[in-house]
Amino acid sequence: MTLMEKEFYVTDIKRSIGLTGESTFLIVEKEEKLTKADKPYLILTLRDKTGDIKAKVWSDSLSQVLGGNVGDVVKVSFEVGEYRDIAELTVSQMTPVSNINESDYQLARDDVDGAQLEINLAKWVDAVRDFHLRNLLESFLNDEDFFRLYTTYPAGERIHHAYRHGLLQHSLEVVNIADGLYQLNPDMHRDLLVTGGLLHDIGKIYEYTQDPLGVIGWTVEGRLLGHVVLGWMKIHHRISKEMPENLVNKLGHIVLSHQSKLEYGSPVIPKTREALAIAFSDKASMDFDIAKSLRLDSKDGDAFTEYNRYLGTDMYLG
Ligand SMILES: [Fe+2]
Ligand SMILES: [Fe+2]
Known part of the structure; x- marks a missing residue:
């Protein structure tokens, strides 16, 4: 069985606001929520070896969610947007997949041997x-x-x-x-x-x-x-x-x-x-x-990183 090739990685996606595409991710968090107008939607944390990214599935796309719980790898159709200056995905389709390469989804650092x-x-x-x-x-x-x-x-x-x-x-x-x-x-x-x-x-x-x-x-x-x-x-x-x-x-x-x-x-x-x-x-x-x-995790051209609550600051990249 050939293993599914991953198309986009989180680290690249975070730098590509506006990109639409399909790729596979591991679900590490999943929360069902209601909008102010009482419409159900999902907030997900999706992961691959390069990092985590938040994703939302709005109620009009929920019929296109064909399964996927925490611990599952799913194929999603996404658009990259921003919420409070942080990249996140809007997901329009989600389907569980099984023929995966496990090491694509375990957080890793290229420089750690x-x-x-x-x-x-x-x-x-x-x-x-x-x-x-x-x-x-x-x-x-x-x-x-x-x-x-x-x-x-x-x-x-x-x-x-x-x-x-x-x-x-x-x-x-x-x-x-x-x-x-x-x-x-x-x-x-x-x-x-x-x-x-x-x-x-x-x-x-x-x-x-x-x-x-x-x-x-x-x-x-x-x-x-x-x-x-x-x-x-x-x-x-x-x-x-x-x-x-x-x-x-x-x-x-x-x-x-x-x-x-x-x-x-x-x-x-x-x-x-x-x-x-x-x-x-x-x-x-x-x-x-x-x-x-x-x-x-910073994007090309950023002067400062995201704020980090443990450091109590963002970091200057110049
Ligand atoms: Fe320690
Ligand atoms: Fe410790």
Whole structure:
């Protein structure tokens, strides 16, 4: 069976206001709404590997919607318009399709190479000299199920590193940035920095689920406990009884304080330089990834990107 060729990608569509065409997309959100005149319409979030775009199906086109729920790939006829300065589609026809190439619909970054990330991961693990921390890392990474998820999961649904391999890309960025701080403060505990950086967000693996096309759902433990606490629970479970208590506490402190503030979901705020370094590096990695996504999503000729609520600003492109 030949796989369906995709015609237009989201990233190009966002730059093509006025374009009409047909292409296939994954439905990641679907909401039924009513207009002020009480007419039903649909708001969709459509995705391919290059990004997400909002789409609307107005009531006079609903008879041309021949199915399609969250998690399905559909072929749509569309026109590209703008709503509040952001490109969105008006869809006039929608039909589910099945003979698809899955990788066309999983968010990915061309410059993120999963195999290279795994090589970089192995180098950092190799650099850890502390027996207990090294054993802990190996206990995770030798677990095949964990390794597969850790090396392929996104770091989240949409805020930052929300693409295939994003969790590992982010974890390695955190370690690299923290290592820059270590170079300036070489009396910090480097093995603790590397281990804390690599493991700080592993709670995300247990916080949410992914279907084969990467659509994210939340687990009960994720919703009730959150990735910060959940991550430390999973780490603590693997820590050997021989690990010195002070080291256990300092590692736990890094994981539990990595969101830096109580109001950002950390139960404690950083009280060690290593925890400060990881919290700082976490924020730097996140902000720079958001800035990169904003630049990738901008249209030719734009002076500024879209506004981003996490950065609290738009970004200048000049
Ligand atoms: Fe986090
Ligand atoms: Fe993080």
